[in-house]
Amino acid sequence: MHDTEDRAHWFALGCEQEAAFVTDTAPHLGVSMCVNPAKARDKYAIDLLWETSPGVHVLTDLKTQNTPFFSARRYGKDPGRTVTFNLKDLKRYEERYPQARVVFHVCWTQTQMTIRGQTYRVPPLHGVWWADVPGIRAIVDRDAVQHAYQRRVNDTQGNAKGSYLLALDDLTLLGLLPVPT
DSSP states (O other), rough: OOOTOOHHHHHHHHHHHHHHHHIIHHHHHHOOOEGGGGGGGGGTOEEEEEEEETTTOHHHHHHHHEOOOOOGGGGGGGGEEEEEEEEEHHHHHHHHHOOOOEEEEEEOOEEEEHHHHHTOOOOEEEEEEEHHHHHHHHHHHHHEEEEEOOGGOOOOOOOOSSSEEEEGGSSSEEEOOOOOO
């Protein structure tokens, strides 16, 4: 796995994943999305536009997660049904995009990990869930579980220092997809 702290790498990969999601995944789920044209002039602009009805587009950010947060049990969460969401992203969205949606594209490509001699496993899962920013705020206010990233305490690349742990069951399922073999 690539260094989790290499922000530039993950940013470039995210742009590739956005394009693939728009052309492959969204149509499979029966939804119409496109890459936000504002990204051409601002690489940090919100990722996508979701066409919710003809001519009506909602700002949408894509969070692709391929590796479960295997340590989620420490926080009372099921690692196979939990996604992470950066604390700084929620603040940014509330300030800049308060009505935006956040889409979580989950495809557990890694289903087991050994941490300190203990092996953790999750069942394969591939699907898409979403919530709007006020909905995420409500989940956080009701069930706030935060994880601080120990390797990012002294980060100078702009990486998030911590994340909220969100249960997939608290989000809206857009659809399940075939698990890649």
